[in-house]
Amino acid sequence: MNAIDTMLQHRSIREFSEQPIEKEILDKILAAACNGSTMGGMQLFSIIVTQDKAMMEKMAPAHFNQPIATNAPLILTFCADFHRFGIGRHEGGAFPAYQWAVTDALIAAQNACVAAESLGLGLCWLGTITYNVPQFIEALQLPEHVMPVACIPMGYPKHNNTPLTPKLPVGALIHQETYHDYSDSDINRAYETMEQADNNVKMVADNHFANLAEDYVLRRYKKEDNEFFSQVLKDSMNKQGF
Ligand SMILES: Cc1cc2nc3c(=O)[nH]c(=O)nc-3n(C[C@H](O)[C@H](O)[C@H](O)COP(=O)(O)O)c2cc1C
Numbered sequence: 001m002n003a004i005d006t007m008l009q010h011r012s013i014r015e016f017s018e019q020p021i022e023k024e025i026l027d028k029i030l031a032a033a034c035n036g037s038t039m040g041g042m043q044l045f046s047i048i049v050t051q052d053k054a055m056m057e058k059m060a061p062a063h064f065n066q067p068i069a070t071n072a073p074l075i076l077t078f079c080a081d082f083h084r085f086g087i088g089r090h091e092g093g094a095f096p097a098y099q100w101a102v103t104d105a106l107i108a109a110q111n112a113c114v115a116a117e118s119l120g121l122g123l124c125w126l127g128t129i130t131y132n133v134p135q136f137i138e139a140l141q142l143p144e145h146v147m148p149v150a151c152i153p154m155g156y157p158k159h160n161n162t163p164l165t166p167k168l169p170v171g172a173l174i175h176q177e178t179y180h181d182y183s184d185s186d187i188n189r190a191y192e193t194m195e196q197a198d199n200n201v202k203m204v205a206d207n208h209f210a211n212l213a214e215d216y217v218l219r220r221y222k223k224e225d226n227e228f229f230s231q232v233l234k235d236s237m238n239k240q241g242f
Contacts, residue, residue: 006118011164013122014068016155021074025119029154032115033076036107042085044101045108048140050075055139062135063128063151072153077129077136078109082145082242096145098242109150116154122162123154131229133236144241166197 001009026049033047050056056070063069080101086094109125116123129136129151136148172190182190194200195212209215217223 001118011162012124013157014124015158017158019156029112029115033108033112036111038104039100045105046079046081048077059139062132068153073155075153078105078150080105080147080149083143105149121154122157123152126151166194
Protein backbone atom coordinates (compact mmCIF):
# COMPACT_ATOMS: atom_id res chain seq x y z
CA MET A 1 0.00 0.00 0.00
CA ASN A 2 1.25 3.48 -0.70
CA ALA A 3 1.68 5.91 2.19
CA ILE A 4 -1.56 7.82 1.69
CA ASP A 5 -3.71 4.68 1.37
CA THR A 6 -2.03 3.32 4.50
CA MET A 7 -2.81 6.49 6.44
CA LEU A 8 -6.41 6.65 5.22
CA GLN A 9 -6.90 3.02 6.31
CA HIS A 10 -5.55 3.65 9.81
CA ARG A 11 -7.58 2.39 12.72
CA SER A 12 -6.28 1.45 16.16
CA ILE A 13 -5.87 -2.30 16.66
CA ARG A 14 -6.05 -3.68 20.19
CA GLU A 15 -6.13 -7.45 19.60
CA PHE A 16 -3.43 -9.41 17.85
CA SER A 17 -3.02 -12.81 16.18
CA GLU A 18 -0.42 -15.33 17.33
CA GLN A 19 1.73 -14.55 14.28
CA PRO A 20 5.14 -13.32 15.43
CA ILE A 21 6.70 -10.26 13.85
CA GLU A 22 9.55 -11.38 11.59
CA LYS A 23 12.96 -9.81 12.26
CA GLU A 24 13.15 -8.33 8.73
CA ILE A 25 9.80 -6.65 9.25
CA LEU A 26 10.87 -5.18 12.61
CA ASP A 27 14.15 -4.02 11.07
CA LYS A 28 12.27 -2.20 8.29
CA ILE A 29 9.96 -0.51 10.78
CA LEU A 30 12.91 0.63 12.89
CA ALA A 31 14.84 1.87 9.84
CA ALA A 32 11.80 3.90 8.72
CA ALA A 33 11.42 5.29 12.24
CA CYS A 34 15.04 6.39 12.32
CA ASN A 35 14.99 8.12 8.93
CA GLY A 36 12.53 10.94 9.62
CA SER A 37 13.20 14.64 9.67
CA THR A 38 15.09 15.59 12.79
CA MET A 39 15.97 18.82 14.55
CA GLY A 40 19.32 20.03 13.22
CA GLY A 41 20.17 16.48 12.18
CA MET A 42 20.62 15.59 15.85
CA GLN A 43 18.25 12.57 16.01
CA LEU A 44 17.21 13.39 19.57
CA PHE A 45 15.33 10.17 20.25
CA SER A 46 15.81 6.54 21.21
CA ILE A 47 13.51 3.60 20.66
CA ILE A 48 13.18 0.84 23.22
CA VAL A 49 12.04 -2.49 21.78
CA THR A 50 10.08 -4.65 24.20
CA GLN A 51 9.37 -8.27 23.21
CA ASP A 52 9.91 -9.93 26.59
CA LYS A 53 6.53 -10.68 28.19
CA ALA A 54 8.06 -10.30 31.67
CA MET A 55 8.97 -6.69 30.82
CA MET A 56 5.45 -6.09 29.51
CA GLU A 57 3.97 -7.53 32.71
CA LYS A 58 6.24 -5.30 34.76
CA MET A 59 5.02 -2.16 32.97
CA ALA A 60 1.35 -3.20 32.70
CA PRO A 61 0.21 -1.61 36.00
CA ALA A 62 1.64 1.74 34.88
CA HIS A 63 -0.46 1.32 31.72
CA PHE A 64 -3.46 0.83 34.05
CA ASN A 65 -3.45 -2.83 33.02
CA GLN A 66 -4.89 -2.13 29.61
CA PRO A 67 -4.92 -5.57 27.90
CA ILE A 68 -2.93 -4.25 24.95
CA ALA A 69 0.02 -3.57 27.27
CA THR A 70 0.62 -7.32 27.47
CA ASN A 71 -1.23 -8.92 24.54
CA ALA A 72 0.92 -7.46 21.73
CA PRO A 73 4.05 -9.31 20.57
CA LEU A 74 5.99 -6.04 20.37
CA ILE A 75 5.99 -2.67 22.09
CA LEU A 76 8.05 0.25 20.84
CA THR A 77 8.66 3.04 23.34
CA PHE A 78 9.92 6.29 21.85
CA CYS A 79 11.99 8.48 24.12
CA ALA A 80 13.07 12.08 23.83
CA ASP A 81 16.84 11.67 24.19
CA PHE A 82 19.40 14.40 24.76
CA HIS A 83 21.65 11.97 26.65
CA ARG A 84 23.41 10.43 23.65
CA PHE A 85 24.02 13.82 22.07
CA GLY A 86 25.42 15.30 25.26
CA ILE A 87 28.06 12.75 26.16
CA GLY A 88 31.66 12.18 25.30
CA ARG A 89 32.45 14.08 22.18
CA HIS A 90 32.60 17.68 23.40
CA GLU A 91 33.04 19.85 26.46
CA GLY A 92 30.15 21.02 28.62
CA GLY A 93 27.24 19.03 27.25
CA ALA A 94 24.32 20.29 25.14
CA PHE A 95 21.42 22.18 26.70
CA PRO A 96 18.68 19.55 26.81
CA ALA A 97 15.84 21.33 24.99
CA TYR A 98 12.88 19.06 25.63
CA GLN A 99 10.71 20.45 22.84
CA TRP A 100 13.17 19.42 20.12
CA ALA A 101 13.68 15.95 21.49
CA VAL A 102 9.94 15.38 21.85
CA THR A 103 9.36 16.52 18.29
CA ASP A 104 12.01 14.11 17.01
CA ALA A 105 10.63 11.23 19.06
CA LEU A 106 7.07 11.80 17.80
CA ILE A 107 8.21 12.02 14.18
CA ALA A 108 10.04 8.71 14.63
CA ALA A 109 6.97 7.17 16.27
CA GLN A 110 4.56 8.13 13.52
CA ASN A 111 7.06 7.00 10.86
CA ALA A 112 7.16 3.62 12.61
CA CYS A 113 3.35 3.50 12.61
CA VAL A 114 2.99 4.21 8.91
CA ALA A 115 5.74 1.70 8.11
CA ALA A 116 4.17 -0.98 10.32
CA GLU A 117 0.67 -0.48 8.94
CA SER A 118 1.96 -0.50 5.35
CA LEU A 119 3.45 -3.93 6.12
CA GLY A 120 0.12 -5.28 7.43
CA LEU A 121 0.60 -4.76 11.15
CA GLY A 122 -1.88 -3.10 13.47
CA LEU A 123 -1.11 -0.88 16.44
CA CYS A 124 -2.49 1.40 19.10
CA TRP A 125 -0.72 4.24 20.91
CA LEU A 126 -0.69 4.05 24.70
CA GLY A 127 -1.00 7.52 26.19
CA THR A 128 -0.41 6.04 29.64
CA ILE A 129 3.32 6.39 28.93
CA THR A 130 2.82 10.12 29.60
CA TYR A 131 0.87 9.49 32.80
CA ASN A 132 2.91 7.25 35.06
CA VAL A 133 6.26 8.53 33.82
CA PRO A 134 8.37 7.66 36.90
CA GLN A 135 7.42 3.98 36.68
CA PHE A 136 8.49 3.81 33.01
CA ILE A 137 11.73 5.67 33.69
CA GLU A 138 12.54 3.08 36.30
CA ALA A 139 11.42 0.00 34.36
CA LEU A 140 13.22 1.08 31.17
CA GLN A 141 16.26 2.35 33.10
CA LEU A 142 16.24 5.73 31.36
CA PRO A 143 19.26 7.91 32.22
CA GLU A 144 19.28 11.68 32.73
CA HIS A 145 18.05 13.65 29.69
CA VAL A 146 15.86 10.80 28.46
CA MET A 147 12.05 10.88 28.78
CA PRO A 148 9.44 8.42 27.48
CA VAL A 149 6.99 10.18 25.15
CA ALA A 150 5.22 7.57 23.01
CA CYS A 151 4.44 3.91 23.46
CA ILE A 152 3.10 1.78 20.64
CA PRO A 153 2.21 -1.91 20.95
CA MET A 154 1.94 -3.58 17.56
CA GLY A 155 1.35 -6.94 15.93
CA TYR A 156 -0.64 -8.65 13.21
CA PRO A 157 -4.34 -7.89 13.74
CA LYS A 158 -6.51 -10.70 15.15
CA HIS A 159 -9.54 -9.45 13.19
CA ASN A 160 -9.68 -7.89 9.76
CA ASN A 161 -12.97 -6.06 10.20
CA THR A 162 -12.09 -3.37 12.75
CA PRO A 163 -14.10 -0.33 11.68
CA LEU A 164 -12.61 3.08 11.02
CA THR A 165 -13.08 5.49 13.93
CA PRO A 166 -15.27 8.51 13.16
CA LYS A 167 -13.20 11.69 12.90
CA LEU A 168 -13.94 15.38 12.47
CA PRO A 169 -14.44 16.40 8.85
CA VAL A 170 -11.10 17.56 7.43
CA GLY A 171 -12.50 21.05 6.86
CA ALA A 172 -13.13 21.47 10.57
CA LEU A 173 -9.41 21.19 11.25
CA ILE A 174 -8.10 23.41 8.45
CA HIS A 175 -7.71 27.19 8.51
CA GLN A 176 -6.77 29.22 5.45
CA GLU A 177 -4.00 31.77 6.03
CA THR A 178 -5.00 32.67 9.61
CA TYR A 179 -6.94 30.94 12.38
CA HIS A 180 -10.69 31.40 11.99
CA ASP A 181 -12.43 30.92 15.29
CA TYR A 182 -15.45 28.62 15.49
CA SER A 183 -19.04 29.67 16.08
CA ASP A 184 -21.29 27.39 18.14
CA SER A 185 -22.91 26.12 14.96
CA ASP A 186 -19.50 25.41 13.39
CA ILE A 187 -18.64 23.32 16.42
CA ASN A 188 -21.96 21.47 16.40
CA ARG A 189 -21.59 20.73 12.68
CA ALA A 190 -17.99 19.59 13.14
CA TYR A 191 -18.86 17.12 15.90
CA GLU A 192 -22.13 15.86 14.36
CA THR A 193 -20.71 12.62 12.94
CA MET A 194 -18.84 11.77 16.10
CA GLU A 195 -21.84 12.59 18.30
CA GLN A 196 -23.97 10.23 16.23
CA ALA A 197 -21.58 7.27 16.17
CA ASP A 198 -23.31 4.32 17.88
CA ASN A 199 -20.68 3.78 20.58
CA ASN A 200 -20.62 7.47 21.47
CA VAL A 201 -24.43 7.71 21.63
CA LYS A 202 -24.44 4.73 24.01
CA MET A 203 -21.62 6.11 26.14
CA VAL A 204 -23.27 9.51 26.53
CA ALA A 205 -26.65 7.91 27.36
CA ASP A 206 -25.19 5.37 29.81
CA ASN A 207 -23.45 8.14 31.73
CA HIS A 208 -26.42 10.54 31.54
CA PHE A 209 -24.41 13.30 29.87
CA ALA A 210 -25.82 15.95 27.55
CA ASN A 211 -23.23 15.42 24.84
CA LEU A 212 -19.87 13.88 24.00
CA ALA A 213 -17.91 16.89 25.25
CA GLU A 214 -19.30 16.34 28.75
CA ASP A 215 -18.27 12.70 28.62
CA TYR A 216 -14.71 13.75 27.76
CA VAL A 217 -14.40 16.57 30.26
CA LEU A 218 -16.33 15.12 33.20
CA ARG A 219 -15.41 11.44 32.93
CA ARG A 220 -12.62 10.47 30.54
CA TYR A 221 -10.18 13.37 30.93
CA LYS A 222 -11.18 15.03 34.18
CA LYS A 223 -9.57 18.33 35.21
CA GLU A 224 -8.18 16.96 38.47
CA ASP A 225 -6.64 13.93 36.71
CA ASN A 226 -5.11 16.13 34.00
CA GLU A 227 -3.68 18.45 36.65
CA PHE A 228 -2.29 15.54 38.63
CA PHE A 229 -0.61 13.81 35.70
CA SER A 230 0.70 17.13 34.30
CA GLN A 231 2.41 17.69 37.64
CA VAL A 232 3.87 14.16 37.59
CA LEU A 233 5.18 14.89 34.08
CA LYS A 234 6.72 18.23 35.11
CA ASP A 235 8.39 16.63 38.15
CA SER A 236 9.77 13.83 35.98
CA MET A 237 11.11 16.31 33.44
CA ASN A 238 12.93 18.13 36.21
CA LYS A 239 14.28 14.90 37.64
CA GLN A 240 15.58 13.84 34.23
CA GLY A 241 17.37 17.18 33.85
CA PHE A 242 15.07 18.84 31.33
C1 LIG B 1 -1.29 10.02 22.23
C2 LIG B 1 -2.29 8.90 22.12
C3 LIG B 1 -2.59 8.15 23.23
C4 LIG B 1 -3.50 7.10 23.15
N1 LIG B 1 -3.71 6.32 24.26
C5 LIG B 1 -4.52 5.25 24.17
C6 LIG B 1 -4.65 4.37 25.27
O1 LIG B 1 -4.04 4.56 26.32
N2 LIG B 1 -5.47 3.30 25.12
C7 LIG B 1 -6.15 3.04 23.97
O2 LIG B 1 -6.85 2.03 23.91
N3 LIG B 1 -6.05 3.86 22.90
C8 LIG B 1 -5.23 4.95 22.96
N4 LIG B 1 -5.05 5.76 21.87
C9 LIG B 1 -5.76 5.47 20.62
C10 LIG B 1 -6.90 6.47 20.40
O3 LIG B 1 -7.96 6.16 21.25
C11 LIG B 1 -7.30 6.42 18.91
O4 LIG B 1 -6.19 6.75 18.11
C12 LIG B 1 -8.45 7.37 18.62
O5 LIG B 1 -9.61 6.98 19.31
C13 LIG B 1 -8.75 7.41 17.13
O6 LIG B 1 -9.05 6.12 16.68
P1 LIG B 1 -8.21 5.44 15.50
O7 LIG B 1 -6.78 5.36 15.93
O8 LIG B 1 -8.82 4.07 15.35
O9 LIG B 1 -8.35 6.27 14.28
C14 LIG B 1 -4.15 6.83 21.93
C15 LIG B 1 -3.84 7.60 20.82
C16 LIG B 1 -2.92 8.61 20.90
C17 LIG B 1 -2.55 9.40 19.67
